[in-house]
Amino acid sequence: MVPALPLLTKYLGQPGREAIDAFLATGGYQAAAHALRDLQPDQIIAIVEASGLRGRGGAGFPTGRKWRLTPKREGDVRYLVVNADEGEPGTFKDRTLIEGDPHQVLEGMIITAYANQVHRAYIYLRGEFFLGYQRLSRALAEARDRGHVGRNILGSGFDLEIVIHRGAGSYICGEETALLESLEGRRGFPRLKPPYYPAVRGLYDQPTVLNNVETMAHIPHILSLGPDGYKASGPPILYSVSGHVTAPGVKELPIGTPLREIIFQHSGGLRPGRTFKALFPGGSSSALLTAEHLDTPADFEPLAKLGSMLGSSAIIVMDDSACIPAVIRRTVEFYRDESCGKCTPCREGTVWLAQILDRILAGAGRMEDLDLLDAIARNMTGTCFCPLGESVPPSLRTSLRYFRAEYEHHVRTGSCDLRPAAAAAQAPGPGGG
């Protein structure tokens, strides 16, 4: 029997769901108990490998393989670090899981820690997640009180301490090595890799399993359903759908659901009288897609084939009221303000791009600026230290490709040819407002 979706989001929105009794009442922590009681760590890794689960933080690295790559030498201290620093624009699935069903995340962590023989885990939680911190802290305390976390979990002999570590406002700390630096009390500068990846040399240079919140939430279901049952269920993925749709939200759907279906069947479609213009399929770091791409399955390979990416599966929809140059400026400003400043192209390229876009939007653009924008973006491509800087060129360059006319109109007339509701509003933000 193929279980019906949703799995991860089934109980989201139920009042009181964050309390442990509500969680236990629907079979919560049974997967963890089963794992600790009946399975060897290696068996769990094999199950997760067989499930085909790919990390839900954005890079999509197979979770089981990542665990397999983490050295399990006797006597080594290993860590589990859960990346709850969700900050990719348009992405809100992790926050939703933490606020709506925190025990589900903890259960995934317990299983992951056991599978990797980790006894200390950290949740790096975004500093701005005040409610999430409150709920997760309470859930952790409850789990500890009931013996699901702490010493000798449920009599299994397995120990696990979980610490919630609050960030303090920095998008780059969602990048795994910057996150580790931050967790060690440093500026969020990404670390050099290769040669060493966190799996081998992570927190305090020890082997570290670093996984995303949603990845953790999948784990109990994989154990409950078995790899085949899990795969047959979809396998599921959480799409964060927002922007110009009438029913935005987290949509748990089989991976590979076509974009059109996600937007028009599951997210309420566009507002009346509006037409579709463009979308980001994987957060603001992904390349723009247009109406011609709407039938593409929202999955890793099909989107990569289009030169874009699934990323954190955050779909930001824009209708015809969106001024593309203004949207791109907002994106560039974001990366400019969140650049750590370590490497040259990201630090200097973003500020240069933002200045040119400012000029164009202020009506002082020159036609040659459009090629210059593209050239700067090209010079940033493949030269940055980490993915943050590399996230700027895709949307900028595709916007120049698909919507060059809009830029040209701005340069020619000094104004927008749209009379939209929201997009015509003055661009707000730290640099633009």
Next chain:
Amino acid sequence: MERVLRPAVLAEISRLAQLYAHPRSALLPALHAAQDQVGYLSEAAMTDVADALGLPVSEVASVATFYSMFHPGPVGRHQIRVCTNLSCYLNGCGEVLDRLCGLLGIRPGETTPDGRVTLEAVECLAACEEAPVMLVDADRHPRMTSAAVDDLLGRLD
């Protein structure tokens, strides 16, 4: 030496330091604790944190300025953080921010002269389904409108 951080806060920092293999890992949590007491990260507060964790104060100050939630100077009694990233931008956060600026008489990044409110334009709060969204202190307010801003400011002490 004179300490600005209260003994309870220093004790909390010591407790935090125990949660990690290296005490310096407690730096961000310790700075949160210090800021919760003082309201911002003064030189004296950072010196106390540095001493508590055995770090040079230059390192503490360097780290603190990297993170946007740590304030280098005093802030208002309330902090309003308006998300201005894409989904909120597409859904009219500009109007919300304009309304707030107009009513408070300040620009983003500023504090009202009476010290009541500090207004910030912030990046994606990961609540795009509630766009435009904002945080008033720790509380998130979904689907903001100008009218909702009027109402909210009216209720804020």
Next chain:
Amino acid sequence: MAEQKVQMVHLVIDGQPVAVPKGTTVWQAALQAGVEIPVFCYHDRMPPLGACRMCLVEIEKMPKLVTSCTQEAGEDMVVRTRTERVRQGQQAILEFLLINHPLDCPICDKGGECPLQDNTLKFGPGQSRFAETKRTFRKHIRMGPVLVLDRERCILCWRCTRFGEIIAGDDALKGFERGYHSQIASPFMEPVNSKFIGNTIAICPVGALTSATYRFRARPWDTRRVRSVCPHCGCGCATELDVRGEDLARTRAREHREVNDVWLCDKGFFGYEFVRSPDRLTVPLVRKNGELREVSWNRALAHVVAALRSTPPEGIGVIGGTRSTNEEDYLLLRLFRGIVGTNSIDFRVDTAHPQPAAAAPWGLDIPIADVERSDVIVLVGCDLTEEYPIIWLRVKKAVDGGARLIIANPWELEISRWASHSMTCRWGTEAVVLGALAGGESPESAAGFTGIDAGRLRSAADALRGAARPLVLVGRTALEQPGAADVLAALDGVRAARGNAAVGILRGRGNSGGAQMLGLLPDLLPGYRPLADAAARAALEAVWGRPIPSAPGRTVRGMLEAARAGAVGILYVVGADPATEYPDARAWEEARKGIRLLVVHDIFLTGTAAAADVVLPVLTYAEKTGTVGNIEGRVQRHDQALLGPGTARSDAEIFSLLAMRLGVPFGFASWEGVCAEIGRVVPGWSEEARLVPPRPAVRHPTADDGPAAKGAPAQGGAPTANGALTLLVGTRLFDRGTMALRCPGVRSQAGGPFVAIPPEDASRLGIEDGAVCEVRSSCGALCLPARVWAGLHPGHAYVPRGYESAPVTRLLDERGPVAVTIRPVGASA
């Protein structure tokens, strides 16, 4: 030792095959192949960072350009550094770097030696497409007395911040803010707190960090570079003097892998301006009718020769030799041992507790570079960063590599956060501390006496026991006391217990190493041979053609005691200042009264020179060529960079003239001739040779030995009855002594003199931080502002030496520790 087989990898760079050891980066491999790849953030003394992205190259089978400084060279790798793609990448990075750079090269000190300028010319785009507004910052901020910061020029390569974290460990400069707001600064824009900041100026690839002392003084293309050796602490760091006309424009580090690597401390970096001080002595002075009058060299030398002829050799003593070259010191010996016939020669002007030179040679047994390979380092009674800063950089490297640092000192050192065991002890208990560390003394019994917790002592002893390459460093604080013999015996105890322990007795300054090597000591001959060694004496006599007296001469203390007893006719002081350096000012003054003729070689009118009968103006290190020996016994050469002022002459010339006038001319035509003769009398002598004093065989303690050797408590510091505190004297890197006063970059960093008091004693005595206090010992008194120091062991007071305005030697007693009473004398601060 078996040579470890190094695995080699073979790659091709720009068509050229290269073989490098596995682990080498592509950048290093290219360097080896003679292929230049531009860099900004990479500095080969620090791990790769990969931040500036300047060193992009193309590697076959890799989709993107790769930073060659971070990429490990792999077998069969094919690297290209000159393709169109690489050129575009390099141009892109330079264009990015230049958009916010002010391009004010014509008024920038870095111009002409600026990597940004050079790389832009070689690899940059012809022109910038940037038409926006550049980032602005407040310009050229003075970050203290020596450093000037211009954040607009900064390209954020992070070299300076990483230097502070990785090399110096002082975290002086840090990055603040982030992204395009990132900036380098000190916390709260305070003056930088560093002893190594000059290095950040040296490694800054732009003109963001410049030197306040060198500012606008010269251009690289109109200076001459002269190889030199730093004259200050005794480490003998290799330097380069930049000379513009007759101006000494600046000092920089010269790479010497075995000594200072590529670094310098700030005393070395900024402490050169005394050379061109207008206060330099230029004409000989002779006392007539109670006053020093300018005379001709002829008159001055005739005066000295007449006295030398008329004074019996046993009535002649010589102090000094640490500011002369080895060749000059050798001539000093030939003059005074060979011609005049005295063995009363001693360079150790700053100690009242000398040990027999052969039994306790000063210096480091291992090369400075090997310090970083030690796995446990014990530091006792030595304020390392203040006294021998460059050695600290090696210790830091060892610690970063996993070594454990055990510190025992009466005050907490600034490097204590790097120590696995930082222990403050009562002064005078160092022998017991060493005994406990060696395992001969139980930590429990040592604890009460030393004031160190037994558990920590035990843990430190355990760490030392497990060491494969231990190093024990003992410094002046531990040795400048009557119990020095016990400390040395305890050091022997450590050597006996830990047979593999390397030892350093960190003492001496300037050319102390050379003076010791050549035997400017009452009981030693050149090449560390004991005077008592008749064969060695005979060999030397054969070379000199002169008899050498066999009886040991007097130490500095012995000379001063003899002078007080009227037994010294001539005291001949060569570049030393016993009036301010000898640790008992009153004892010196009394001795001075008993000296018939005091002759002084110096560059300034020091306290001793001012009291002299004959003052001969001499040259500095920058004005003469010769060799010097450092703390590890290394012989290094420095070259003449400048002419001396007025009629000042080298010590060598003066000794030669005296010898000639005494009828026994040396007959050397040049310093090389002297150097060659030293080679005949000192085995192994050559430039760059390390001539290490043989440390005596370990004496295993016997029942007849004194208490310390058996590990029983030696006598601790002075009693502190009636609330008095035991006075400690410490060295500061930045002080205000004769030379430092004439180096603005050193003087201004020194701050004023002070007395430090532990908090518990301060509150007991009612003394607040900053209060002006009278510090009184049985010998004298000083008025000093108080500093309350949390890290100072209770019961002690600390006063720095090296302040001309507050000579701490006034408080000291050559016989032993002094107790001081401290009382506030009103708010006259």
